[in-house]
Amino acid sequence: MQKNINILNKRAKFDYEILDKYEAGMVLTGTEIKSIRLGKASIAESFCEFHNNELFVINSHIEEYLYGTQFNHKAKSDRKLLLQKRELRKLEKDAQNKGLTIVPLRLFTNEKGLAKLEIALCRGKKNYDKRETIKDRDNKRDLDRIKKKF
Numbered sequence: 001m002q003k004n005i006n007i008l009n010k011r012a013k014f015d016y017e018i019l020d021k022y023e024a025g026m027v028l029t030g031t032e033i034k035s036i037r038l039g040k041a042s043i044a045e046s047f048c049e050f051h052n053n054e055l056f057v058i059n060s061h062i063e064e065y066l067y068g069t070q071f072n073h074k075a076k077s078d079r080k081l082l083l084q085k086r087e088l089r090k091l092e093k094d095a096q097n098k099g100l101t102i103v104p105l106r107l108f109t110n111e112k113g114l115a116k117l118e119i120a121l122c123r124g125k126k127n128y129d130k131r132e133t134i135k136d137r138d139n140k141r142d143l144d145r146i147k148k149k150f
Contacts, residue, residue, distance in 0.1 A: 005036060005115075007107040009043045014133060016103055016122035022091070024055070024117050025082035031065035032073050036115050041107055048081065048102035048119055050092050055081040057104055057117060081117060094121055 012018075028036070035041060040063035048057050056078045064072050083091070094100055106118040125133075 005039055005107070005109045007036075007039070007041050007043060009046070009103070009105050011044060012103050012105050012120070012122070014130065015125060016101065016120070017125055017129070018105075018120045018122050019100065020094075020121040021105070022083060022087060022119050022121075024119055026057070026115050026117055027080040027082065028115055029073050031068040031071070032062050032079075033115055034068075035062050035065045036107065037109065037113070043104045043107050043117075046104050048104065050095070051078075053088065053092070055083060055088060055091065055102070057081055057119075060104070060107075081119070091121060 042061040043057075046057055046060040048055055050056075058078055059076060060079060061076055062073070064075055091102060095102055101122050101124065102119055103122045104117050105120050108116055108118070110116055
């Protein structure tokens with residue numbers, strides 16, 4: 001079992017412009033947290049939605065626990081996120097009015113062993129913004145190679 005779990009959504013920073021970040025707790029069952037602690041989770045294709053003034057992460061994949069019984073969890077199910085009421089209201093207002101998206105960036109365990117999800121309020125990038133990001137990344141890589149030679 002790994003000590004610190006840090007599962008990233010690498011596509012999020014490429015596809016979205018990040019405006020605001022939040023740290024949310026997750027409502028999980030016993031076998032879900034055991035699978036996360038083993039590092040068998042993915043948030044690459046997931047997103048967040050509001051249902052009845054509650055925030056849920058949709059399409060996150062937590063692999064079934066290997067030693068689970070008939071009470072094992074479903075791999076892809078909606079999981080409730082825990083935030084303060086004022087943060088939920090602000091997020092819901094921004095997501096509805098401005099057309100922004102709530103995307104999970106990172107799934108990690110804190111020092112107490114609890115699973116936390118770092119979510120962000122994001123605006124989708126256009127294709128030309130993505131090309132600009134690729135160009136900047138390539139230029140930085142080339143500069144680092146040149147600096148390393150000297």
